Amino acid sequence: GAVVSQHPSWVICKSGTSVKIECRSLDFQATTMFWYRQFPKQSLMLMATSNEGSKATYEQGVEKDKFLINHASLTLSTLTVTSAHPEDSSFYICSAPGTGGEIFENEQFFGPGTRLTVL
Amino acid sequence: GQNIDQPTEMTATEGAIVQINCTYQTSGFNGLFWYQQHAGEAPTFLSYNVLDGLEEKGRFSSFLSRSKGYSYLLLKELQMKDSASYLCACMDSNYQLIWGAGTKLIIKP
Secondary structure, rough: OOOOOEEEEEEEOOOOOOOEEEEEEEOOOEEEEEEEEEOOOOOOOEEEEEEOOOOEEEOOOOOOEOOOOEEOOOOEEEEEOOOOOHHHHHEEEEEOOOOOOOOOOOOOEEEOOOEEEEO | EEEOOOOEEEEEEEOOOOOEEEEEEOOOOEEEEEEEOOOOOOOOEEEEEEEEEEEEEEOEEEEOOOOEEEEEEOOOOHHHHHEEEEEEEOOOOOOEEEEEEEEEEEEEO
């Protein structure tokens, strides 16, 4: 099946610094990737849709200048949390939709997630 | 607005059966997903329903009634490893996933 990786899986940083999270589709191409954020005991919240070759689409309430998204190739999307603050501490997960070869065409394949802690 | 409702927490006994319900209201409908999520990990796919009826896959089954905006996930022969959160998600007319808050399932010996 399709595999999505994320790096790093865990990061601690000081307040005010920037953190880059990578999301890669390992054995398929993804023109679209989704970035989610999940706070403890809450559901996944879609932050933005990353589009290869064009600007990302951000959900209402998500600051595009703070959460920079770059979809550099058909297998890589990056999320950069700029000037991170403690309230940005969360579990960040990316996903990529199936390409139609799966059993369920609309299936999403998730990366393992990145745990960000801002001190 | 779009809304997914599922119970916050459920408790069941090892070896028993548990049913987790999900009701939804979305703009259009392109299927309903159930995912399992262990603490600190990403969700893993369990099932997908787009037509009414029951889909069975081993110990897990998922049911959908589009007219009622209702689905359930049925887990049989519960094992301790089934302790996790179970997320219900609907795909709307724009093929965007709308997520429920998840049901934390606690399995007791």
